Amino acid sequence: MVSETIDISPEDIFGLIALSGDAKASYHQAMLLMQEGKKKEAEAAVVAGDATLKEAHAIQTKFVTLEAQGKSATVGVLMVHAQDHLMNTILVKEMLGYMMNMQNEINELKGMDQQ
Numbered sequence: 001m002v003s004e005t006i007d008i009s010p011e012d013i014f015g016l017i018a019l020s021g022d023a024k025a026s027y028h029q030a031m032l033l034m035q036e037g038k039k040k041e042a043e044a045a046v047v048a049g050d051a052t053l054k055e056a057h058a059i060q061t062k063f064v065t066l067e068a069q070g071k072s073a074t075v076g077v078l079m080v081h082a083q084d085h086l087m088n089t090i091l092v093k094e095m096l097g098y099m100m101n102m103q104n105e106i107n108e109l110k111g112m113d114q115q
Helices: 010-035 039-068 077-110
Strands: 004-006 071-073
Touching: 010 039, 010 077, 039 071, 039 077
Parallel strands: 004 071
Antiparallel strands: none
């Protein structure tokens, strides 16, 4: 049962949006680099995206933990928007692994010298 209402700061909400967007941009960059045959650079972009996504996920975990402790927050459109960004970034990350593997096979079949 929820016993306390908390305020979620705009900084946390916009942090979640910005970090999710930055992580997603890193994942898109990784795919573009793979298409160019720049495998090592692509892998580095994935690592950067993962680190940023971890920061975003920490913000969400804070919200979930507070609610599990019986504290809830009024959820507005911005918070829904932030969660939407995070969810989409997680989906992009999940699909990226498959896509990078496929692109690697394509590059090998094309005889591309991957760096």
